[in-house]
Amino acid sequence: MKIGIVTDSTSDLPSYLVEEHNIQVVPTILILEGKEYADGIGITRAEFYTRLPALRTPPTTAAPSIGDFTAPYETLFSQGCDHIISIHAASQLTNIVNVARQAGQEFQNKVTCIDSGSLSMGLGFQVIAAAESAELGLQSALDAIASTRKRTKINAALDTMEYLKRSGRVPGLAATLGSLLSIKPMIELTDGEVKPIGAVRTTKQADERILNSLLELGELERLAILHTNAEPRAKLLLNELMDRARKSIPREILFINVTAVIGTHLGPNGLGFAAVRK
Numbered sequence: 259m260k261i262g263i264v265t266d267s268t269s270d271l272p273s274y275l276v277e278e279h280n281i282q283v284v285p286t287i288l289i290l291e292g293k294e295y296a297d298g299i300g301i302t303r304a305e306f307y308t309r310l311p312a313l314r315t316p317p318t319t320a321a322p323s324i325g326d327f328t329a330p331y332e333t334l335f336s337q338g339c340d341h342i343i344s345i346h347a348a349s350q351l352t353n354i355v356n357v358a359r360q361a362g363q364e365f366q367n368k369v370t371c372i373d374s375g376s377l378s379m380g381l382g383f384q385v386i387a388a389a390e391s392a393e394l395g396l397q398s399a400l401d402a403i404a405s406t407r408k409r410t411k412i413n414a415a416l417d418t419m420e421y422l423k424r425s426g427r428v429p430g431l432a433a434t435l436g437s438l439l440s441i442k443p444m445i446e447l448t449d450g451e452v453k454p455i456g457a458v459r460t461t462k463q464a465d466e467r468i469l470n471s472l473l474e475l476g477e478l479e480r481l482a483i484l485h486t487n488a489e490p491r492a493k494l495l496l497n498e499l500m501d502r503a504r505k506s507i508p509r510e511i512l513f514i515n516v517t518a519v520i521g522t523h524l525g526p527n528g529l530g531f532a533a534v535r536k
Contacts, residue, residue, distance in 0.1 A: 261392035261399055262334030264344040266322065266354050267297040269382040270484075270514045279389035280337075282330035286354065286519045287320040294320075297519045306518040307487035307526040316424055317522045321353045327361035331369060341396055343388050345372040345403065347381055348450030370396070372403060375450040378516055379482035379532035380412040386480075406480075406534055412447040413455070413471045414484065414530025415464035419443050421525035422452075444468075461527075465491060468529055469498055477505075480534040482512035486521045489513070491529045 264282040285296040334342055346355040355373045362369030374381040384403045391402035442464040444456040458464050485492040
């Protein structure tokens with residue numbers, strides 16, 4: 259059985275991995291000053307984060323259409339795929355996976371849609387696991403997704419609560435930390451829920467908390483350093499990690515400037531990680 263893999267652009271997968279595994283990536287929608295952009299087209303991530311603080315109207319995001327999913331499904335079936343795994347961003351935070359399911363209904367039970375419960379490389383690593391196991395069959399790919407999800411941890415330190423608060427996507431978190439806009443909130447994404455795990459007052463303290471969270475995980479199978487236009491901080495984090503736990507981290511580490519569709523709700527100058535424990 260030949261398995262095709264589809265995801266959406268919130269997976270933050272680097273283009274070389276998309277090409278290597280023939281993954282179909284459906285772009286989500288960014289609405290910026292009244293203009294719609296397909297995620298990753300027409301505006302770079304660096305440009306977006308540079309403009310974000312000065313925007314008079316906050317940007318918004320939208321899920322792709324049913325037709326946006328139908329097209330890549332048809333492409334993969336035309337390439338000889340017998341079944342498709344379509345794996346997407348957490349349903350608690352976006353409607354993407356529900357749209358994918360509606361599109362999949364047109365293909366007579368040949369499309370399995372999965373809610374990853376995650377975002378960015380927390381989703382991306384599940385997609386890669388599925389692609390690497392697809393040759394062994396559908397069940398092996400589904401087992402690889404479930405195993406990766408169980409072992410994945412995503413933490414982040416935001417520069418401010420402002421963007422999460424105004425997004426309205428996590429009202430409980432906003433209620434908990436929203437009155438403390440001068441602090442750097444620490445958050446964790448678990449099973450589709452964004453949870454507060456603390457707060458600090460300086461960027462240095464935030465970086466130390468992120469580093470310590472990584473060190474506590476032990477040996478890692480996969481690791482992505484995530485940032486929202488804060489590459490110098492991301493590199494310092496990796497250097498410190500290499501000094502203190504070189505033998506516990508994978509040889510290939512991804513550096514991801516998080517897509518604008520996610521960054522809209524996080525704001526610039528954030529730092530975090532997606533890690534899969536061995």
